[in-house]
Amino acid sequence: MAAVSRGDGARQRMLAAALEVLDESGLAGFTMEAVARRAGASKATLYRRWPTTGALLIDAMDATFRPFPVPETGKVESDVAAILNAFVQLMEHTPFPRLLAAFIDAAERDPALSRLHADLTGRRRDPLLAVLERARERGELPEDTDPELTTDLLTSPFFYRRFVAHRPIPPTMVDEVVSRVLAR
Amino acid sequence: MAAVSRGDGARQRMLAAALEVLDESGLAGFTMEAVARRAGASKATLYRRWPTTGALLIDAMDATFRPFPVPETGKVESDVAAILNAFVQLMEHTPFPRLLAAFIDAAERDPALSRLHADLTGRRRDPLLAVLERARERGELPEDTDPELTTDLLTSPFFYRRFVAHRPIPPTMVDEVVSRVLAR
Numbered sequence: 001m002a003a004v005s006r007g008d009g010a011r012q013r014m015l016a017a018a019l020e021v022l023d024e025s026g027l028a029g030f031t032m033e034a035v036a037r038r039a040g041a042s043k044a045t046l047y048r049r050w051p052t053t054g055a056l057l058i059d060a061m062d063a064t065f066r067p068f069p070v071p072e073t074g075k076v077e078s079d080v081a082a083i084l085n086a087f088v089q090l091m092e093h094t095p096f097p098r099l100l101a102a103f104i105d106a107a108e109r110d111p112a113l114s115r116l117h118a119d120l121t122g123r124r125r126d127p128l129l130a131v132l133e134r135a136r137e138r139g140e141l142p143e144d145t146d147p148e149l150t151t152d153l154l155t156s157p158f159f160y161r162r163f164v165a166h167r168p169i170p171p172t173m174v175d176e177v178v179s180r181v182l183a184r
Numbered sequence: 185m186a187a188v189s190r191g192d193g194a195r196q197r198m199l200a201a202a203l204e205v206l207d208e209s210g211l212a213g214f215t216m217e218a219v220a221r222r223a224g225a226s227k228a229t230l231y232r233r234w235p236t237t238g239a240l241l242i243d244a245m246d247a248t249f250r251p252f253p254v255p256e257t258g259k260v261e262s263d264v265a266a267i268l269n270a271f272v273q274l275m276e277h278t279p280f281p282r283l284l285a286a287f288i289d290a291a292e293r294d295p296a297l298s299r300l301h302a303d304l305t306g307r308r309r310d311p312l313l314a315v316l317e318r319a320r321e322r323g324e325l326p327e328d329t330d331p332e333l334t335t336d337l338l339t340s341p342f343f344y345r346r347f348v349a350h351r352p353i354p355p356t357m358v359d360e361v362v363s364r365v366l367a368r
Contacts, residue, residue, distance in 0.1 A: 026289070028212055098292045104347045105210070105289035108282045118350040149341075149360055156344035157336045163288045164343055165336075166302040176333055183367065 014039045014046060018060040023095045027106045030057070057103075058116040062123070065096055070127045076135035077178050080154060083128050084174045088158060092169060097162055104163070125151050141182070153181045198223045198230060202244040207279045211290045214241070241287075242300040246307070249280055254311045260319035261362050264338060267312050268358045272342060276353060281346055288347070309335050325366070337365045 017039035022030050030053055036043045050056035071082040090096045107114035132147040157177055161169050201223035206214050214237055220227045234240035255266040274280045291298035316331040325334075341361055345353050 026293075100348075101289045101292040105285045107347075107350060108285040109210075114350045117348075121349050146360075149364065152341045152344060152349075153337060153361070153364060156340035156348075157333075159348055160336060160340035160343050163291075163347070164284075164301075164340075165305050166291060166298045176330075177337070180333065180337060181364075 015060040015063045018056050027102045054113045054116050067124050068127045070130045076140045079131040081174050081178050088169050199244040199247045202240050211286045238297045238300050251308050252311045254314045260324045263315040265358050265362050272353055
């Protein structure tokens with residue numbers, strides 16, 4: 001593990017302050033000034049690292065909610081379930097969905113933020129894509145499986161449940177989705 | 185078709201004004217006063233019909249974006265595709281997704297709005313549920329098909345694509361999702 005330098009510590013503090021401000025005030029209250037005040041740093045320091053509030057936001061989300069590691073359980077269904085269960089934890093027990101909801105709204109009005117959020121989503125999809133590609137290579141999934149569409153089908157019901165249906169995610173849901181989508 | 189009474193016309197005008205205010209100002213600017221001004225009505229008139237801004241919002245969404253009629257093409261795949269294609273039109277060519285994004289964010293902070301939005305989503309799911317139930321009764325789908333989960337799997341990829349992945353919905357996507365989810 002790399003040693004954390006003094007600069008890294010300051011960066012982490014600013015990123016944590018950014019998420020706190022976003023969580024408390026929403027995007028309407030998310031300004032460089034508010035983050036600087038919370039982090040005990042100057043606005044100039046923040047602007048040196050992040051030219052826009054959008055860039056700061058994405059870095060803060062990225063640093064705090066790391067993509068999940070690629071599991072290796074030996075079976076595609078349980079690999080996928082491991083990733084989805086970690087994702088459900090994130091949705092049920094962290095500020096992540098509240099922050100994401102603020103993004104969803106803001107991205108509709110701000111194309112730059114929309115692109116940044118698209119990149120963030122892309123990075124978060126990688127572990128699931130890796131698991132599905134590997135399963136296809138091993139012959140666990142049909143040769144013509146589309147990993148991108150399969151990733152959409154596996155993850156989107158959990159976003160929908162939280163943000164559109166506003167219903168709790170039942171403990172059986174991960175297994176039900178996996179068995180429907182990966183039916184073989 | 186029932187004749188539209190004078191009262192109905194006034195109601196429609198207020199609901200249209202509500203959506204315009206929401207679309208232009210977001211939820212932060214959505215007040216009874218702003219809607220009254222836009223509709224040329226008094227705040228008291230609005231409050232007589234809708235006790236809260238949340239109730240007004242939901243009625244406005246409900247009245248403007250009606251649930252789709254239940255199609256009857258004779259085949260479950262094309263019935264489902266008809267509903268999903270109408271939904272994609274709504275997502276690609278109307279203010280609906282921008283309004284929905286504002287709801288998604290606000291519902292995270294307001295449990296009453298979250299319940300209202302859940303009801304609205306429930307009503308919008310009905311046509312797809314009806315098509316799937318009918319197909320199960322006719323033996324087009326397996327007896328143990330869960331219509332609720334199937335509705336989640338069929339609709340959620342389109343929300344995800346717009347709000348989380350921020351990518352356009354390709355013309356082939358409806359058919360791909362239908363054939364993956366209803367594979368038989």
